[in-house]
Amino acid sequence: MKESANGTKQNEWPLWEVFYQPNNGKPFEHAGSVHAPDAEMALQNARDTYSRRNEGINLWVVPSDQIVASTPEDQGPFFDPANDKAYRHPQFYSVPRAAKKRK
């Protein structure tokens, strides 16, 4: 607990990352973060902050310090190898015109 500018011992609630599911069956997206003392309040704060306009039907909250993120230095080794695997992408394949239309 750090000494506060006005001399009192002020603590700060931990930070949580908030993810929401926009619609049934859709993947979760990152919404932002909230401060909360514990998981239940984090969930409530996430609801009150990030679904004021019915943005989501489900929420996840994760303590921010539990997020493991790749570093910029990883960018080469992590993501470059995928760059030359064009066969993983649908654009790699040509489809006869008639088949396309049926979509």
Place this chain on the structure above:
Amino acid sequence: MSTLDKTPVKRDEILFEYLVRLADDRLILGQRLSEWSGHGPELEEDLALANIALDMIGHASGLYTYAAEIEGEGRDEDDLAYFRDDIDFKNFQMLEQPKGDLAYTIARQFLFSLYSYLLYMELKDADDEQFAGLASKHLKEIRYHLRHSREWVLRLGDGTEESHRRIQDAFDDIWMYTGELFEMDEVDKKAAEEGFGADLAKLRKPWKEHVDEVLDEATLTVPDDNQYMASGGRTGFHTEHLGHMLAQMQFLRRSYPDAEWT
């Protein structure tokens, strides 16, 4: 209802009165809660209290609108909210008390949300389609208010020494206003007979059991019922706080009644 008003007789009159009572409760509490806007203990809680306030005012607005429609005299929600005096307001006295500290706001919210939850569980099956529809729509939000306030009761009760003392004081101060929540007067009895009102006396037991449970978990003492209990909100008898609140709430609208403000 001032001391001069007559008890309603016809079904529509009873329904009108019943709706206005519920609406007054919600408007007055919503108004109190909105005083927190910009002054909450943390931004997240500012948002949460504003959400509850918005729900309360929204519920009031829906109920007033329907009441005005039932009445059929061309009034609207604003006529009911802005052009009645304190002796015409029917809200419970608990709800007009000043917002106090967060402990007071939370204790009141918990007691009232729990009451509303039990009440609306009955009203959602009211023998009046539109009223039942409003009740089941509002019930979803009330359930969240209950969850939010209950969690805060636990945190403040079983938090620090200071928070424990503050919320215990809050419950002790509010307790005298809980009696009238369960009183059944003529309007309530007739509403129940007509099939759209709840038997409030019956709600008391489950309400008390849940309050006991939560306060116990929060390491708090449930105040004694054997004390002076306030009464009269439903007849227009209020504490002095309501008049000041209405003076503030209504002044602009009443100063220029012919102007358009919607």
Place this chain on the structure above:
Amino acid sequence: MDEQKKLDEFQRRIDNGEKIEPKDWMPDRYRKQLIRMMSQHAHSEVVGMLPEGNWIERAPSLKRKKVLLAKVQDEAGHGLYIYSAVETLGVTRRELVEEYIYGKAKYSSIFNYPTLTYADICAIGWLVDGAAIVNQTMLAKSSYGPYSRSMVRICKEESFHKKQGYEMLAKMANGTPEQKKMAQDAVNRWWWPTLMMFGPPDDESPNSAELIKWGVKSKTNDELRQSFVDRTVMEAKKIGIELPDPDLKYNKETGHWDYGEIPWDEFWEVIRGNGPMNRERIRARRKAYEEGAWVREAASEYARKKKLRDEKAS
């Protein structure tokens, strides 16, 4: 890689329109400028709740009450989004908040003016939020990823803020004589402070060039101000409101509206703390912060105790 190479690479990324993310290398000065600018922005959102909050309890209809309460609530949300974005730069919300309520950190001077009548609420929505939209639309393209993302969200939510103000001001400007008077009076008072919101003129704005070079901003204060004036003149005409500037006139050569001398002395005075509401705004925020301390502590203490209990139980 030596410092100059890193700096060149950083500048190349900015010039390419790439977004900078929290863990990316960035010049210390870029980080500092962002912290300063974003936290000022966040403080402004939060202090901005006070002048408008002043009218929630007195709003003249239930509809207007809900609209205003929802708008003020959005401002709490927007402050929260931006604080979260600054926190990615390694500072905490508490530090930032204490810098403005006890220290010298700034927030937008516009909130140091009082809201005297309900028409002020309408004028704020139309003018102040209108100006904020011009600024924030630009910031949504900012080079710092978290800032830009929070701005995208805020812009989306704020579109109703200006609209509700303009709509109600239009009604008042065409309403009863008292309403007309309130509407015009409010615009007279809010017009010049709104123009000051874009910051000092370009030749006196020390940070602008650097912020533009780094893609945090893409337009200068004067450019933003001009685009706000151009659009607002037309909007004022439509609802029969006069803007209190006798020098306002269309310039055929530039295609813009020329405006009169902005009272910059007042601007610098208010920034220095000498505005009508500076003390009161800070006092209100300090009070909320200090009176909230026991609540924040209680919740933390409960969480600590509960964790211990849960560990024991398992």
